[in-house]
Amino acid sequence: DAGVIQSPRHEVTEMGQEVTLRCKPISGHDYLFWYRQTMMRGLELLIYFNNNVPIDDSGMPEDRFSAKMPNASFSTLKIQPSEPRDSAVYFCASSPHTGELFFGEGSRLTVL
Amino acid sequence: EDKVVQSPLSLVVHEGDTVTLNCSYEVTNFRSLLWYKQEKKAPTFLFMLTSSGIEKKSGRLSSILDKKELFSILNITATQTGDSAIYLCAVEGYNNNDMRFGAGTRLTVKP
Numbered sequence: 100d101a102g103v104i105q106s107p108r109h110e111v112t113e114m115g116q117e118v119t120l121r122c123k124p125i126s127g128h129d130y131l132f133w134y135r136q137t138m139m140r141g142l143e144l145l146i147y148f149n150n151n152v153p154i155d156d157s158g159m160p161e162d163r164f165s166a167k168m169p170n171a172s173f174s175t176l177k178i179q180p181s182e183p184r185d186s187a188v189y190f191c192a193s194s195p196h197t198g199e200l201f202f203g204e205g206s207r208l209t210v211l
Numbered sequence: 212e213d214k215v216v217q218s219p220l221s222l223v224v225h226e227g228d229t230v231t232l233n234c235s236y237e238v239t240n241f242r243s244l245l246w247y248k249q250e251k252k253a254p255t256f257l258f259m260l261t262s263s264g265i266e267k268k269s270g271r272l273s274s275i276l277d278k279k280e281l282f283s284i285l286n287i288t289a290t291q292t293g294d295s296a297i298y299l300c301a302v303e304g305y306n307n308n309d310m311r312f313g314a315g316t317r318l319t320v321k322p
Contacts, residue, residue: 132310141314142254142299155309190253198243198303200310202253 103203105191111209117179120206123172124193132200133166133176134190142190148174181210213238215302217313225321228290232316234300235282244283246274247299249315254299257285290320 104123112118124131132147146156151168159166163182168174178185188207192200214237224230236244243261247254258267260276260283267274271290276283287294297315 134312142312144309144311147309198259199245199256200247200254200301202255204252 103191103193103201105189105203105206107206108204109207109209111211112181113211114182115180116210117177118181118185118208118210120176120189120191120208122174122176122191122203124174124191125195125201126172128193128195128201130194130196131168131174132192132194133174134192135187136190136205137187145176178208181208183210186210213302213304213311215300215311215313217298217300217316219316220314221317221319223319223321224290226291228320229286229288230290230318232285232287232298232300232318233282234285234313236300236302236313237281238302238304238311240305241278241281242303242305244276245301245303245310246283246285247301249297249299250295257298287318290318292320292322294318295320 106121129150133145134142135145136142145158146166148168164178166176186209188205190202190205192202194200216235218233243259245259246257248257258274263276263278271288274285297317299315300313301310303310
């Protein structure tokens with residue numbers, strides 16, 4: 100299995116632009132998580148899905164952030180408009196059930 | 212609110228030393244505690260602990276959980292430079308299935 104696949108690996112954009120991060124979970128995994136990692140705040144849970152349904156989005160920082168999972172093999176995290184403080188590494192992870200998470204390699208976002 | 216606190220935040224040791232990393236937690240209806248190692252990229256799974264007092268071991272790494280005192284430790288014996296990483300603790304509760312992470316411990320092992 101290819102594991103969790105994220106794209107892009109790196110994104111540099113200017114403040115105010117829309118950013119879309121993509122994730123393909125491991126086939127058969129029912130849970131999908133989006134995390135954000137910064138030096139200051141560590142690894143923060145943004146939102147997670149179970150069977151494509153958003154379960155808890157309380158970690159989403161503000162309305163500029165949105166996430167979708169239109170089917171079992173694809174999810175997006177969108178930031179519109181982006182701000183410099185959104186600069187971070189965004190990880191997607193999937194899990195077949197509760198317990199161990201399988202992480203993608205992350206998308207490093209830099210907002211200038 | 213669920214909380215995961217790791218200590219120390221950073222640690223510098225020399226090869227051959229033994230280290231103990233700590234993780235304390237507050238979570239509603241505890242389900243499991245997991246340890247991850249993060250080097251340059253994504254966190255990779257080390258251990259999952261669900262029961263008190265049962266040590267999980269993998270090579271030079273071991274971990275144990277105390278559900279009464281709400282903490283776990285991760286031990287690394289005879290450390291090597293390849294152990295240098297951020298070690299993350301995460302906790303999951305039965306009420307929800309999300310995984311809350313601590314801030315991590317940054318371990319640096321010097322030759």
